[in-house]
Amino acid sequence: MASEHAIGIDIGGTGIKGAVVDLGTGELLTERRKVATPEGGRPADILEATDELLAVIASDAGPTLPLGVCFPSVVKHGYTLSAANISEDWIGLPAEELFEKELGREIHFINDADAAGFAESRYGAAVGVDGLVILATLGTGIGTAFIYDGVLVPNTELGHMEVDGVHAEKRAAYSAMERESLSWKEWAARLQRFFDTVEFLFTPDLLVVGGGVSKHHEQFLPLLKLTTPIVPAVHRNNAGILGAAALAAR
Secondary structure, eight states: OOOSEEEEEEEOSSEEEEEEEETTTOOBSSOOEEEEOOTTOOHHHHHHHHHHHHHHHHHHHOSOOOEEEEESSOEETTEEOOOSSSOGGGTTBOHHHHHHHHHTSOOEEEEHHHHHHHHHHHHSTTTTOOSEEEEEEESSSEEEEEEETTEEEOOOOGGGSEETTEEHHHHHSHHHHHHTTOOHHHHHHHHHHHHHHHHHHHOOSEEEEESGGGGGGGGTGGGOOOSSOEEEOSSGGGHHHHHHHHHHTO
8 A cells, every 4th residue: 555655855055854744735744854965965964964854864763664865866767877066976876775775765856846746736737738748957056857647757957058158057047146246137038048948849738947046937937938837836945845755655
């Protein structure tokens, strides 16, 4: 019998957070716990910090529950093939196996944007949407997730797609707005170029914008002129936790 609850842990460049999730509703059943990501983001340090966080969450959770971990990297067959805001030492590592050894249990290991996209398709802005949903998280970089008829297509990485000769995230991530002191209108013009390209190449049925900046969606989404409906994500900073937990329990 499938578990009704699961633990999700979201590892980011600045923080590692997690909680127990109700898989029926997508609500957090425990307080969201968080520790700082160790400086430098080296493998041994992140593994140790995640183990410490899990011990706290497990004390809230009671019996052993399915565990999902999402991570800022391309993840293929349990290996991390890139490194976003963490040490490059992660590239090429059998990370899923390393986490399972450190945590002493089986896990489901996935890219962080993919986890967020799955959460929005199951509990958020993309529930019940047929066809292709593309979620874009706008933060330090641009993470993306493809969901087709509810099925996750992993590791799309559209933030590294070239737009006007540079990686899209270099000019259109939220960090670019902060770094260059852009106005909402100036930043929206860069987002327009990014989403125009996404629309042309993939013809999605729905675009979902996530990341912390999505709480200010009224400042920039109305400035975008697209054929595809575009909406803010519902779960923002909890999306990775929810998606990781939901995927672990499948």
